[in-house]
Amino acid sequence: MLALLVPLLLIHASWSGKVARASGAKGSRFVCTPVPADTDISCPVETANRVQSTSPQEEELRSTIIQLRETILQQKETIVSQQGTIKELNSKLARCEADARSRGSARRKEFGKNTMGDLPRDPAETVEQLGKTMQSLKDRLENLEQQLRTNTSGGPLPNDLKDLLRRRLGDLESQLLTRVSELEEEKSQLYNETAAHRQRTENTLNSLLERITELEKSNSAFKSPEEFKVSLPLRTNYLYGRIKKSLPEMYAFTVCMWLKSSASPGIGTPFSYGVPGQANEIVLIEWGNNPIELLVNDKVAQLPLAVSDGRWHHICITWTTRDGFWEAYQDGERLGTGENLAPWHPIKPGGVIILGQEQDIVGGRFDATQAFVGELSHFNMWDRVLRPIDISAMANCSAYMPGNVVPWVDANVEVFGGATKAALEICEDRLFES
Known part of the structure; x- marks a missing residue:
């Protein structure tokens, strides 16, 4: 009997508590739930706290x-x-x-660069x-x-x-x-x-x-690569021409050219060849009232040439290291010879050929008083002594022989300081003069 009364009392107590808590609420519904006799019916606060807590994950x-x-x-x-x-x-x-x-003008750029x-x-x-x-x-x-x-x-x-x-x-x-x-x-x-x-x-x-x-x-006004002239109109230290090719080592040479000058006194320096250590390796010069001179390794020979009359003249000079023998030709005629000009001296290679100026250092330090004033054409150079018949044929315009060491071609000649290149047919021009 006592065991039966205990559950009834618990139900009654639970019911009474719920009625008391809900008495102030209108329209509330109450549900009776049987509770085992050994159940703690207190509010589960700790359980609620555990539910509300956040897991580490x-x-x-x-x-x-x-x-x-x-x-x-x-x-x-x-x-x-x-x-x-x-x-x-x-x-x-x-x-x-x-x-x-x-861009108004364009320059060619090297391929592969980042432009x-x-x-x-x-x-x-x-x-x-x-x-x-x-x-x-x-x-x-x-x-x-x-x-x-x-x-x-x-x-x-x-x-x-x-x-x-x-x-x-x-x-x-x-x-x-x-x-x-x-x-x-x-x-x-x-x-x-x-x-x-x-x-x-x-x-x-x-x-x-x-x-x-x-x-x-x-x-291009040149009918052929060799039909042009270099003009050097003023006596200055900055007008000149330059041959792009240099010379090999030589034991003989012949140099020929057409030139026209009316300068006075002296025609100046039609050409010069300088090498490191010797600026006067080969020089043709008429300075002041002196005669035309040929210098080889700074040794001097006077030449019996006269070309300062304002007309075109063909001159050739030959030289050989054997006994230093030389010859001088003007307009196809041999006017003089000599020897003992720098004998047994080989012409040194790798220098610079300048037209119209005498070099005090290789390629520069020019002197205006030694400058050539006039016109030059057909400057050719060989590494041997030409025969008189070949020189005469070139002077008479019956033959043309380009130099085997330095040929006279447009692409081989540069001009600086106001010097110019212009077309010229030398034989027709000489015929017109005469």
């Missing part, structure tokens, strides 16, 4: 979400920065195209960097999924939290893929435009160079 996932959110913000800043880089690239390209259009200037970083680096970032995020996603699958607490994480993480990571991956695709397209367009611009520039330069070459050929 959830805290870790929340921390991961915060980190991913920061990563997304950083990637957004990176994308904005790369947009600025692309704009800067486009701006530099536009400036290069504007410079190319406004675009100092460009910003290659967009390919941006794409590669974003690819690495995306791969890093993928790795983190895989690690996170692995943690979800191997939760050490033994209990499953909430499905809504898993879905949230997957959605956010999926959105981030989609954004990165979209941006990488855009950058790839922009990079391709930029490279295509740059390559096309460079090709257009090179084509334009090539066309200009070809046109200039054609004009130079068409405007």
